[in-house]
Amino acid sequence: MEQLFFIQYEILPAFLKGLKVSILLIVPSAICGLGIGILAGSLRVYGNRLGAGLADAYVILFRGVPLVVQLFIWYFGLPYLGVYLTPFAASVTGFSLCSGAYHSEYIRGALLSIKRGQMLAAQALGFSKFQMVTSVILPQALRRAVPGCGNEIIYLIKYSSLAYMITCIELTGEAKILASHTFKYMEVFLIVGVFYLVLVSIASWFLRLLEVRLSLPGFERHRM
Amino acid sequence: MSQEPILKIENIKKTFGAIEVLKGVSLSVRKGQLKVLIGPSGAGKSTLLQCINFLVTPDEGEIWLEGQKVSHHRKRDLYAYRQQVGMIFQDFNLFDHLTALENIKIALVRVRGMSKKEAGDRALAELERVGLRGHDHHYPAQLSGGQKQRVSIARALAMDPKVMLLDEPTSALDPELIGEVLAVIRDLVAHGMTMIMATHQIGFSKALANEIIFMVDGQVMDQGTPEKIFSNAVCARTREFCSKITELYGE
Numbered sequence: 375m376e377q378l379f380f381i382q383y384e385i386l387p388a389f390l391k392g393l394k395v396s397i398l399l400i401v402p403s404a405i406c407g408l409g410i411g412i413l414a415g416s417l418r419v420y421g422n423r424l425g426a427g428l429a430d431a432y433v434i435l436f437r438g439v440p441l442v443v444q445l446f447i448w449y450f451g452l453p454y455l456g457v458y459l460t461p462f463a464a465s466v467t468g469f470s471l472c473s474g475a476y477h478s479e480y481i482r483g484a485l486l487s488i489k490r491g492q493m494l495a496a497q498a499l500g501f502s503k504f505q506m507v508t509s510v511i512l513p514q515a516l517r518r519a520v521p522g523c524g525n526e527i528i529y530l531i532k533y534s535s536l537a538y539m540i541t542c543i544e545l546t547g548e549a550k551i552l553a554s555h556t557f558k559y560m561e562v563f564l565i566v567g568v569f570y571l572v573l574v575s576i577a578s579w580f581l582r583l584l585e586v587r588l589s590l591p592g593f594e595r596h597r598m
Numbered sequence: 599m600s601q602e603p604i605l606k607i608e609n610i611k612k613t614f615g616a617i618e619v620l621k622g623v624s625l626s627v628r629k630g631q632l633k634v635l636i637g638p639s640g641a642g643k644s645t646l647l648q649c650i651n652f653l654v655t656p657d658e659g660e661i662w663l664e665g666q667k668v669s670h671h672r673k674r675d676l677y678a679y680r681q682q683v684g685m686i687f688q689d690f691n692l693f694d695h696l697t698a699l700e701n702i703k704i705a706l707v708r709v710r711g712m713s714k715k716e717a718g719d720r721a722l723a724e725l726e727r728v729g730l731r732g733h734d735h736h737y738p739a740q741l742s743g744g745q746k747q748r749v750s751i752a753r754a755l756a757m758d759p760k761v762m763l764l765d766e767p768t769s770a771l772d773p774e775l776i777g778e779v780l781a782v783i784r785d786l787v788a789h790g791m792t793m794i795m796a797t798h799q800i801g802f803s804k805a806l807a808n809e810i811i812f813m814v815d816g817q818v819m820d821q822g823t824p825e826k827i828f829s830n831a832v833c834a835r836t837r838e839f840c841s842k843i844t845e846l847y848g849e
Contacts, residue, residue, distance in 0.1 A: 501708065591740050
């Protein structure tokens, strides 16, 4: 009885507040991350030497440094250069840039998988490189990148919990506060785990739906 | 026929690594002519066709379209030139994510800047011309090889090309599908389309080609009317090759 009371009046209100912050972190980070990933991935495959080099350097940097360290730099480091980000802005910046680096790798793989013949056909019709990439290659490559990029978005949902390290109190942050006030670590963290599980399940379902909706005749999902 | 050639290529050379694929090829084609390239594989027919619209950049040589020297150094000029030269590939190269109709529309909309409505009407007309009305909304994976090749011809035709380059358009097709594609090409000949075509279709070439160009090892070994090449070739290598493909592909 007491447990139910605790869940209903302490955990749920705090978690719903935290969940809202988490979602506000995840959605823009996922969108920006994917956008950055598409840009960086395309540059790495089709860019000139400068563009490809810059995109490569970006990926090396942001995949190579732990996300927590990146977040600390955005939040605690930047003020030394006179740039002050709110905890929320620093988190979204950190997540988007980190996520973009991983997305670019999935996008790059998908771009490379498109048959060269279609590019020749596009060029022969008078397409510029930009037109070829945007209207022939990317629409096909993005479909192939859905499973990989979806995976990255699911990771993002979970690593959004790092935001509390730079005082952006989201779901995990609320849980941490509640647990240290009440010492009910087991209950609090089990329930917060369930919240993430549900978030991830919803995202997975949505991603699968997207994959099916975008599938083309001749390239459907096949169950083996 | 003292007409100026519509397309003239001079001394095209191309080397890939250590292999000299084209050793200085020249040819010209007048409006409405069909020139057929024959030769063993590795002779450089595909590379030559790809050099003509700079899908492969030749190391040396010049290309003239309607008396104007083609410059591929400025991208804008190159793209404009390619729009005037239609290309048909052995393996169709349709855009897999677009329906038959959209495959034709996309270049009209994005490259030509036509409105979607106008491009759609034009695309339908071209599908009609290759006998594929009713397949507008089929994706490439839902079409047979012959239908795919006809869509790719319709896609090239929609750009109103001055010259068409056909790189073995029937080689990837089952024997019973070859006829429908050749029928479309025959119709193009009848309508005065200027074409350079690499093919092994002897009967078709004999009946319709103005000139046969026999290539070996990156060079033009022999050229002339179909009768001359297929029946009265002076060159032994030509005779040998022609008897071999006649045996394989029939009359």
